[in-house]
Amino acid sequence: MPDLLLELFSEEIPARMQRRAAEDLKKLITGGLVDAGLTYEGARAYATPRRLTLTVAGLTASSPDISEERKGPRVGSPEKALAGFLRGAGLTSIDDATIQTDPKKGDFYVAVINKPGRKADEIIAELVPDVIRKFPWPKSQKWGQAGEGALKWVRPLHSILCTLAVDGDVSEVVSFSVEGIESGNLTQGHRFHGKENFAVKRFEDYESGLKARKVILDLDERKDIILNDAKTLAFAQGLELVEDMGLLEEVAGLVEWPTVLMGEFEASFLDMPDEVIQTSIREHQKCFVLKDSKSGKLANKFILVSNLIATDGGATIVAGNQKVVRARLSDAKFFWETDLKTGLETRLYKLDNMVFHEKLGTLSARVSSIVTLAESLAPIVGADPALAKRAATLAKADLVTDMVFEFPELQGLMGRYYALALNEDPSVAEAIELHYKPQGPSDEVPTNPVSIAVALADKLDLLTGFWAIDEKPTGSRDPFALRRAALGVIRILADNDIRLSLRDIFAKARDGFAQSDDLMSFFADRLSVYLKDKGVRYDLLDAVFALGDQDDIVMISKRVQALGSFLSTDDGENLLAGYRRAANILRAEEKKAGTTYQGLVEGAHLHEEAEIALASAIEKARVAAQEAVAAEDFEAAMSALAILRAPVDAFFDKVLVNDEREEVRVNRLKMLTQIRQTTLTVADFSKISG
Known part of the structure; x- marks a missing residue:
């Protein structure tokens, strides 16, 4: 069975796009092959800075012959209908169709369409150019003049290798052209250490040929080499690599033959926070920082990854990187010292000129709202209101510091460093x-009360603000990360076991807030996601929310989890079945009578031992469940409901609800209503699925 090898060779592909592009190439090509009737045993895609490669093993040599019947109009149909049938079936004359007889519909035409199979190389030669032209790059460029050469690709595409190898050393080029680029069997190795062209037949000699010319095809293999060599080099100096998996992925996408080297910078830069040094070196020079293996403190050395095998052992490369790193760290040190001299509070006026949202005003106005809300939340979460106010006042001040302007990802963290430095x-x-x-x-998740107060205030102000101007998430669109904010509120409250009414807080966050129900529904959706990750069923959350006025995240979570535990027991499962039977009977009888069966059960109309026992059990369960819910002991509330299980089962086994005596029948229907009302003490069982 043939093996396909495809390589798209270009100028440097951005590292962040490589892994996704390799997977897209694999999906599009293999999907197209299958759609065309070919099967395969396995496929794998690769990416280096200058190439996307796909190998498909065990490809069938051709697609199968296909024969299908297409039913046409009845014999004697108008000429227009017959002409349309002939066009659709690809027939030149109605005589080419056969006639079949249907006992009910009479005689009608049938076209037998035979489609012969196609060879794999023909299918590939048609598929690959189409994939190249429609490839889903996040960003691409178009070059060349109109007509030939007007191709869109992430970077200029130089060559296409496409071979189909069969048994032994037999291999053929799959011939096609894409905007003037002819497919072939040639590729080249490393830009500097193996740039001469060489011919390949199949993946094995392609991969080995690249490695011989200083190209490691597999991105993950390059990552392993970088990580292991960096750790080894650090260990030899008594240091430890500060691992950064995102940077490792990026650096592995920048080199085809990774060479790991170590550089050094002045120890005086270590007076800055570690995160500043690491961010500066990572963002500007794509290098890794090191720390002392014993003290854990950052060292004044760094790891760089080169794409060259230098004749001087890398001395020139290291020197060049050290020069750039020193310059970048000097800039960072200037920012650090300037920010410390200026302070945080003296920068707050700059927030007056920063528009947060055109309908919500400036960032300064938002800070003012957060301050007010943080003060209100402080007593609820056990924080000092004065400290909460101070923290909320300064929370956004570092956004206008020089350091955060240079490195936005350090917002918050730099505010902490500056605040500590300023006592x-x-x-x-x-x-x-x-x-x-x-x-x-x-x-x-914040756990300090002051942090909790400010974090909640920030998120709840954000949510109520955007709800007030009707800027809510829609579908997958959530430009202001409101889903994340709501989930953040839920996690803070749940993890810290904080009890509060969200509706009350909505009102404190924004005067005249009229979207409480809608925003609470949004929180219910986010809470459903949160609890689902913990293994809780969504319908149980619906059953609790259906009780109404549920806006305490901690209470809701506890009630839902207790309900789930109860329903997983035999008592819970059987009581749910009994409830459904009662509810179904009531629904039918209430519809028939056009009324509900409310009111107290009358003892004078209780005749059967099973119904007397059920009436007693309902009263005991109702009182016990109400007391347990009032004490917020939901496990006890579920246990209270559990005493209904046996009496309900006995009632339905031994008692006829629709008794001939009207007063007895109504009394028994009232008892079923009481079963439904008693379960409503803890949840709406009608919302529970299964």
């Missing part, structure tokens, strides 16, 4: 850093 209370400094958190499902 602010440590809890204020911590709140400045953590008020953006959590920003993801695995991100840190």
